[in-house]
Amino acid sequence: MTLSPATGPALADVQAITEQVWSSFLGDEEPLLQRFTEPSESGSVAFPAEQVWSAAVSVHGDWTGSITVELSGAVAQSLTRLMLALADEPLEDADIADAVGELVNMIGGNVKSLMPGPSALTLPVVAAGRAAHATDLAEVARLDAVWNGEPVRVSVHAPRS
């Protein structure tokens, strides 16, 4: 049996959604810039950060797939401070998880709205560390970006049908 390629949103749409969410909640002062990487790059070469936070939501329905955000620890802390309007107070891991989860929830919700429905969106799952993907999923879009010199990745995976 031949598997059909996985389908999903275009990279340009993922980029537009991510930039819109980013500028709405984090401002335009420091823009999110696209970073070009080779598809074959993996590990620390593809995501050069020592500490990483990741979060994912899944969509199930007429279109099924998952949307994942990976951020360096520095980006996760900065976005948490900006979203909570905090200055130098120490951050709890729970606050960082909440902010990173809300980020992927917004990006995932907007990706879901672009795809054929009806479908349902799961609650975000957040982890300290890189994201892992099931082997039956294929990457259909990946946005690599930098913010304040630190890496940010948004990827969309869907099952091979």
Next chain:
Amino acid sequence: MSKILIADDSKVMRQIVVRTLRQAGHAGHDVIEAENGRVCLDKAIAEAPDLILSDWNMPEMNGIDCLAALRASGNQTPFGFVTSEGSEDMRARAAEAGALFLIAKPFTAETFEEHLRGLL
């Protein structure tokens, strides 16, 4: 001064909604919060808010089930969604269940101003 109930499982998002209300010219209202639809339903009945702003996708009870339970109990508190999903299908479901509006995240203070005009 009005009382506004904000329901969202994300504390970050509840704070952003409060901040956006302020930016939209609605500072000074009494704000109460709920972390899921079940708590939202309880507080909507116990605290009699003038407006409910609720996320859709929440643990325990989601926003649309909370709205359905409220309306089934005869409670007609003005209810609007603030959610990451703004598809036509969801907007139609929200309207059918009795929501006044659905604001999709990300949003701006202007969007809040437009939807809340005349409500508070």
